[in-house]
Amino acid sequence: MALLLFLSAAPREAGAFAPQVTADAAVLLDARTGTVLYGRTPYERRPPASTTKILTALVALEGGRLSDVVTVSPYASWTEGSSLYLRTGERLTLEELLWGALLESGNDACVAIAEHLAGSEEGFARLQNKKAWAIGAWDTHFVNPHGLPAPDHYTTAYDLATIARYALRNSKFQEIVRAREKVVSGPSGGRSFFSTNRLLWSYSGADGVKTGTTAEAGQCLVASATRGGRQLVAVVLHSDDRWSDAAALLDFGYTESRLLQPGKAGETVTVPLKNGLTPAVTARLAQDLYVVVPWQKVGRVEKSLEVQALKAPVERGSKVGEVVIRVEGETVTRADLIATQAVAARNPATVFLWRLYRPLLARLWGLHLL
Template sequence: MSRLVYALLLIINCLFWPGTAGAAAEPSITATAAILMEAGTGQVLYEYGAREERPPASTTKIMTAILALELGRPDTPVKVSSYAATTPGASIYLTTGEILTLGDLVKGALLNSGNDATVAIAECLAGTEAGFAWLMNRKARQIGAFHTHFNNPHGLTDPDHYTTAYDLALMARYALDNPIFRRLVATQEDQIPGPDGVRYLYNTNRLLGSYPGADGVKTGTTDAAGQCLVASATRAGRRLIAVVLGSWDRYADARALLDYGFNDFYNETAPAGEPAGRVYVKNGKETSVPVAPLVTAGFTVPADQAAYLEKRVLLPAAVKAPVRKGQELGQVKILFRGREVAGSTLVATRDVAARPWWSRFKK
């Protein structure tokens, strides 16, 4: 689909649904495929060729790290095989027979993009690359990345190894919920043990330290994939994820997309777990209980339509004690032009016991 046709479709879409991306001037990018997503809600603010299956290069390592962190323990010792040590491409220069922890291998994979580290991870967790690829594909389907198929843990070119910009955004959004992953992809420099005492690791993502709020995620480059980047940035508690594949200048493209999201859109949100009000507790040991959204509810609109966005908190006047943590006590709704576009149940954030009957009688 040509860029002109795609732009015309976006304009037509906006005539019928003013809350979608496209009302503001769209960024000019060089990437063959791109997407901009709200990390909190998964709402897509911009996309071009984002559902087309393409080689992902080392952005594959997002999934490798997800499985390593979920299925293994960071302190697990891993003995490096000769097969892992001789993996071609980007490397942290593992040697046959040396032993590192799984956590150190994940650092090497995410920061230095070490292909050898990913094979060592795969062999540790699944015995073989093929077995690990099966786990990767199963996890991709669980996340909702249905146009993804992995054949290896590193992303070296393979005709049966592909994903989409949209699927990569889903994977990054999922992975960023993990605090260890979140910390690693925001780290510019680190070190792990090496044959001479230490290996120095330098993050390949040049947005870190150069773009305000940049905090991840992963680069990737092969001849087949071109320049790829899954980028994230957070400002005032709002995180955006930008993915560019087949780019001529991935950093300029990612900056343009992130600037577009932060500057040209307004976001109303009710984050999961953050207090949204209090409910009076009748006959309780405490007079009221805080409530918070069970899941994040939010919606994003072009900045010039922010006045049409509204958040409503609906709570009962009172509730009888006892109150259980997690008990449903209300709702929060996000409305755009009077229509509900997002929402969440509000739940009690702690228990409130009932006062003894003699205490109530005395009062």
């Protein structure tokens, strides 16, 4: 659940300490929770240029095999714009093409990937859009795999951040976008690729993601950085200085907010129980609980249990309540409590059996049974 403590009803520019950015559209997300920390027209549809290739790579990683050998078609080799200068008939692995697409922004590599996986750019665009919508990027519609200007090829700053956040969960994607350079050796010989993302050299903790530039889209950048185990994703579109803009957003995130973990999956609590053979049931937290708050509110995070009057019998694995996290009284996230044991209802028959077998169970399981 994304927490909007920084931006109330809808993302807007933050207050007095808002980062100074030149981009027409920008957004900053916490990668773990999806919390929006800053937004400037984050839902405005805009041309994405080569940041399109984030989704291209994601579709390829999930739908193809890295070891697949791809033969470059004449159509792919003639693709305009930034290029790996692939030759018609040249053979490369899908992994080589992904390195070339993400590091050097090769449009020809993207077309080769699209044709290999879907037979055409049009078919591949359908896969891109299906994936985008599945992960919540609902204002995204692509018609090609590289981002060259085209009617109906658009996304938003928020959607790009959402796509990048999802893609960064893929270990191969992470490996590629954090690399400054890469030497690959495939069926047609060796190649060297160098990242277009200058932030990898200039910003401490930078680990991705992708640049993009066209006359229509302007300077674009999807950037990520990890510090102290916390990853942020920044997006700037149509920027006058994408490097400074992205750095300012990331600095703002690390300076003005904190990621807290008030609950861990598997953590156990005791929940009172009525009419059971035991007066309580042990329950575990079903998932990790994370919350992002302004640094000034770190001490105002409250954790409580919400349990309705629980009555036996209780089945193991059933939901018996929730752990609720609030900040200044506002609920920001919650997780289920799951029973770790079955407890029968109290009646003459179950009480008799319980008393009869309790010493044996205690010896077998080393339990202190009431």
